[in-house]
Amino acid sequence: MRTAPGEHGYARPVEGLVVVVDLDAGEVVEVADHGVVALPPQPGNYEEPWIFEDGNVPAVPAYRDDVKPIEITQPEGPSFTVDGHAVTWQKWHLRIGFTPREGLVLHEVAYADRGTLRPVVYRASLAEMYVPYGDPAPTHRFKNVFDQGEYGVGWLANPLTLGCDCVGHIHYFDGVVNDNDGNPVTIPNAVCMHEEDAGIAWKHTDFRTGAVQVRRRRRLVVSTIVTVGNYEYGYFWYLYNDGTIEYEVKLTGVISTGAIAPGEVPAHGTLVAPGLYGPHHQHFFCVRLDMAVDGPRNTVVEVDSAPSPPGPDNPHGNAWQVHRTVLASEAGAQRDTDAARARYWKIESADRTSALGAPTAYALMPGGNVPPMYSPDALFAPRSGFTQHQLWVTAYDETQRFAAGDYPNQHPGGQGLPAYGAADRPLEGGDVVVWYTFGAHHVVRPEDWPVMPVSTVGFMLKPTGFFDGNPALDLPPAADHCHE
Numbered sequence: 001m002r003t004a005p006g007e008h009g010y011a012r013p014v015e016g017l018v019v020v021v022d023l024d025a026g027e028v029v030e031v032a033d034h035g036v037v038a039l040p041p042q043p044g045n046y047e048e049p050w051i052f053e054d055g056n057v058p059a060v061p062a063y064r065d066d067v068k069p070i071e072i073t074q075p076e077g078p079s080f081t082v083d084g085h086a087v088t089w090q091k092w093h094l095r096i097g098f099t100p101r102e103g104l105v106l107h108e109v110a111y112a113d114r115g116t117l118r119p120v121v122y123r124a125s126l127a128e129m130y131v132p133y134g135d136p137a138p139t140h141r142f143k144n145v146f147d148q149g150e151y152g153v154g155w156l157a158n159p160l161t162l163g164c165d166c167v168g169h170i171h172y173f174d175g176v177v178n179d180n181d182g183n184p185v186t187i188p189n190a191v192c193m194h195e196e197d198a199g200i201a202w203k204h205t206d207f208r209t210g211a212v213q214v215r216r217r218r219r220l221v222v223s224t225i226v227t228v229g230n231y232e233y234g235y236f237w238y239l240y241n242d243g244t245i246e247y248e249v250k251l252t253g254v255i256s257t258g259a260i261a262p263g264e265v266p267a268h269g270t271l272v273a274p275g276l277y278g279p280h281h282q283h284f285f286c287v288r289l290d291m292a293v294d295g296p297r298n299t300v301v302e303v304d305s306a307p308s309p310p311g312p313d314n315p316h317g318n319a320w321q322v323h324r325t326v327l328a329s330e331a332g333a334q335r336d337t338d339a340a341r342a343r344y345w346k347i348e349s350a351d352r353t354s355a356l357g358a359p360t361a362y363a364l365m366p367g368g369n370v371p372p373m374y375s376p377d378a379l380f381a382p383r384s385g386f387t388q389h390q391l392w393v394t395a396y397d398e399t400q401r402f403a404a405g406d407y408p409n410q411h412p413g414g415q416g417l418p419a420y421g422a423a424d425r426p427l428e429g430g431d432v433v434v435w436y437t438f439g440a441h442h443v444v445r446p447e448d449w450p451v452m453p454v455s456t457v458g459f460m461l462k463p464t465g466f467f468d469g470n471p472a473l474d475l476p477p478a479a480d481h482c483h484e
């Protein structure tokens with residue numbers, strides 16, 4: 001309930017009232033009233049002017065006045081070139097795509113290495129995102145949203161505005177989706193591309209001679225931001241000039257809220273304001289990586305580190321080794337992260353070896369992650385099987401694009417990754433698709449109210465024996481910018 005125009009729409013939830021509507025018949029089927037809970041007293045407004053009622057202190061009485069301008073200038077323009085949807089930036093080559101369901105898609109990501117264009121990823125896309133809530137209350141238990149499979153994150157993309165969402169020299173790409181009658185609809189500036197200074201690329205001071213060498217790292221940022229009801233999700237691909245690829249989801253917007261009686265403490269959430277709480281929940285993302293490391297024939301290898309057993313090969317107790325396990329077929333390629341073993345996965349070329357004799361490879365390096373907290377017999381669990389493991393590898397099939405199936409809410413369960421892997425097709429040296437599921441765990445904080453500071457989750461693809469040494473040695477020094 002908003003008590004005035006422009007008020008925060010999530011500050012005063014009407015708790016306890018659930019209305020079931022038959023959308024086909026256009027009828028109210030049921031009104032369930034689970035009892036009255038007082039409306040939370042504070043308006044929770046976060047935009048100027050800060051409207052507040054008598055007796056409530058505004059969260060923000062004024063803007064801080066000590067923020068001086070930072071200007072990003074690129075006097076010679078950007079380092080990228082754009083030809084339609086094809087982009088070249090330093091040694092990276094790629095094409096930028098966009099679909100109604102997946103939003104931003106990268107195609108044919110390749111790196112020009114000493115005159116040879118070497119493929120890395122054929123197609124990279126978001127394959128599902130899923131937000132289950134952990135509160136059994138009647139007004140919250142049904143929140144189990146498949147944001148991509150139900151809504152489509154391309155349809156929900158924001159038109160981005162210069163100087164706010166992205167800074168620097170920006171190139172925008174429009175997104176084209178369809179309306180309910182199949183007509184094309186253009187979302188202007190749906191994808192933003194720019195480059196950023198990204199700190200130090202590498203540095204060494206020779207302490208004996210005093211010689212210093214340092215280079216600046218830079219990244220190409222390709223991003224899109226979607227609004228899914230209360231939440232905003234930013235999907236950011238970063239290509240670095242040391243060959244690293246990073247994917248980062250930025251979560252912001254407004255938490256889903258419930259009202260609670262004064263003096264009560266929520267059992268499945270966190271109090272964020274008087275009479276207002278945010279239920280526990282998780283956000284799961286799955287990214288589909290149709291890999292092509294030095295060509296279409298790749299092998300995925302799990303890499304664990306472990307202490308060596310005591311004995312003659314480890315007389316001092318300090319030894320540890322790296323163990324490789326080839327993921328040879330789909331049944332054995334449903335794997336979990338393991339921080340205790342520093343686990344990562346290598347995607348190796350089956351056709352090319354480096355100068356040192358090993359298969360050229362990129363490694364998928366997990367970032368923050370969390371397993372699902374819901375029980376396997378939860379009502380919705382059969383639809384979200386892709387969250388049961390973090391890494392899935394499948395044999396390429398152009399019809400297999402979505403981690404929870406084509407229509408997550410219109411099948412009896414088990415579709416998507418569990419069904420794709422059920423055939424147990426061989427993987428070694430084949431055209432493989434790597435699916436990485438990662439979760440953002442959200443025990444809500446009071447600081448997430450009334451609008452949430454950006455929180456991030458993601459992963460990296462790092463060259464691991466792809467290059468013969470540091471590929472960023474040829475970055476030019478920028479010494480003239482280092483002194484006043």
Ligand SMILES: [Cu+2]
Pocket residue numbers: 251281282283442
């Ligand atoms: Cu959240």
